[in-house]
Amino acid sequence: MGWFLVRGWAFLVYLFMFLPVAVVVLLSFNASQFGSFPMTGVSLRWFAELFSNEAILRAFRTSFILGLCTAMISTVLGVLASMALVRYKVPGRAVISMLLIAPILIPEVVLAVALLLFLNFLSLNKSFGMLLMGHVVFTLPFVVLVVQARLVAIKREYEEAALSLGANPVQTFFQITLPLMAPAIFAGMLFAFTISFDDITGTLFWKPGGVETVPTQIFAMLRNSISPEINALGTVMILLTVGLPLLGAAIARRMAGKINT
Amino acid sequence: MTVETREARQPIILLTPALSTIGLLLIVPLGFVVVYSFWLRTATGADQVGFFLDNWVESLTDPFYRDILLNTIKIALITTVVCxxxxxxxxxxxxxSNGNRLVLLLLLMLPFWISYIIRTMSWINILGVSGAFNWALMSVGLTSEPIQMLYNEATVILGLVHFLLPFMILNVYVSLEGIDRTLEDAACSLGANRWRAFLEVTLPLSLPGLAAGGLLCFVLGAGTYITPLVLGGPTDAMFANLVFEAIITQLNWPLGSALSLMLLVVLGAVVMVYNRYLGMTQLMKGLQ
Incomplete structure (x- = not known):
């Protein structure tokens, strides 16, 4: 009886989580010219309009480049820091960990204000560079957490074996450590990319006028009215943000599989 | 250079890039915001450097700011409890569950990965005047005119719950997963019924996860300004909206500094209390 209630409750919660998403996808195929019910038919016209909308395509490019740069920089920083924390006895470890995850604990609005005001004080105006710096700061903790969790699992014996068999430290790093770390690095990059791609809170503070990322573009479009085009954009975003991690997981598993065999 | 000194230097070299990034782009700017909050925005629009308490006096005594701060805490608390x-x-x-736990977790992670702004705006498709819910109501004849259900405090909370619920579930799941299931069986064999075994064994053991999830929901909920902008009405501003207004719209950066520090202190205090009694380990587990 109790279990039955728990199951029903969980079912309702899952429904609550998925219902809005399902409605967005459903409405994006709506033939009617208003983004609303009742649906009058199935059509791909909103996707066609989406892909001919110059502003949205530009936002996509901006988001993509920003996400990619963010992912690369914050993964390099995060992987190096994680290696230090996992592999070495670092004095003041608790403080260092706390500093590295600080951007998660500080409200993003405050982080956004601080960076904007400080860089402006240094006479640096809002720019793509400022956006990139901001995104690196708030994705770094996630990379550190994800990479650390994976790094712990890599045994040091492999490297010691390589070294004792005559490889020098550089060879050992590139031929043993790096391939073993590849799934962790990949997971970190993917995480950083997705978080950067999705961000709006900080982005609205840092973006220069005229530059839009996909979320800020959607936000700007929402001010007018909710057109079916936004739903189509939502569907594309859902496919991307859900598809990428799934693809990433599959690739990571294959990479891990290759190393194990 | 001896092996020992090299061993000691390596982690420092590895940590330097990340720590200097955090230091230069977060810690120093935060310090700067503290300084800036004592400056003054003059009528001409220039910032007067100095030590003025005006921004702080305004932020701390104006009932407008106080009410919105209290309202923000209230909304974040309700959201946390609902979550x-x-x-x-x-x-x-x-x-x-006896079924595939991994699949259930992955299913939960799906909405988690979906863009926050899309998930927030999707409620307009459901609760809006021409949304699914009104259409359903009119189809069955419960109402002839569509009802405006959006743009109030309840829809702000709804949007926040939808955004934050996965954080809560994952944290509670991680702590439930770590509990030895035979403990509950032991309680039952000693005469407790299932419900009592849950209340006296499982629930207390899972409280750290519940607290970690609660902290995340509260802090993230209280720091948002997008959800009230999309799903709230004109009177549903939260504290972060004030910061956004001061910084981006009015360009009153000294006042914006004072307001963002107020938000930081209030939310920071919650994190500190949590850290003092429960530590950060549980929170880190849930985030991984």
Missing amino acids: ALAGYPTAYFIAR
Whole structure:
């Protein structure tokens, strides 16, 4: 009886989580010219309009480049820091960990204000560079957490074996450590990319006028009215943000599989 | 250079890039915001450097700011409680399910990965005047005119719950997963019924997860300004909206500095209390 209630409750919660998403996808195929019910038919016209909308395509490019740069920089920083924390006895470890995850604990609005005001004080105006710096700061903790969790699992014996068999430290790093770390690095990059791609809170503070990322573009479009085009954009975003991690997981598993065999 | 000094230097070299990034782009700017909050925005629009308490006096005494701060805390608290009530049984279901737990977790992660702004705006498609809910109501003849259900405090909370619920469920799940299931069986064999075994064994042991999830929901909920902008009415501004207004719209950066520090202190205090009694380990587990 109790279990039955728990199951029903969980079912309702899952429904609550998925219902809005399902409605967005459903409405994006709506033939009617208003983004609303009742649906009058199935059509791909909103996707066609989406892909001919110059502003949205530009936002996509901006988001993509920003996400990619963010992912690369914050993964390099995060992987190096994680290696230090996992592999070495670092004095003041608790403080260092706390500093590295600080951007998660500080409200993003405050982080956004601080960076904007400080860089402006240094006479640096809002720019793509400022956006990139901001995104690196708030994705770094996630990379550190994800990479650390994976790094712990890599045994040091492999490297010691390589070294004792005559490889020098550089060879050992590139031929043993790096391939073993590849799934962790990949997971970190993917995480950083997705978080950067999705961000709006900080982005609205840092973006220069005229530059839009996909979320800020959607936000700007929402001010007018909710057109079916936004739903189509939502569907594309859902496919991307859900598809990428799934693809990433599959690739990571294959990479891990290759190393194990 | 001896091997020992090299061993000691390596972690420092590895940590330097990340720590200097955090230091230069977060810690120093935060310090700067403290300084800036004592400056003054003059009528001409220039910032007067100095030590003025005006921004702080305004932020701390103006009932407008105080009311919005209290309202923000209230909304974040309600959101957290709703997340706990909705999330705990769900996490329990996943942890105790005989089915494929991985699939259930992955399903939960799907909406988690979907863009925050899309998930927030999707409620307009459901509750809006021409949304699914009104259409359903009119189809069955319950109402002839569409009802405006959006743009109030309840829809802000709804949007926040939808955004934050996965954080809660994952944290509770992680702690439930770590509990030895035979403990509950032991309680039962000693005469407790299932419900009592849950209340006196499982629930207390899972409290750290519940607290970690609660902290995340509260802090993230209280720091948002997008949800009230999309799903709230004109009177549903939260504290972060004030910061956004001061910084981006009015360009009153000294006042914006004082306001963002107020938000930081209030939310920071909550994190500190949590850290003092429960430590950060549980929170880190849930985030991984």
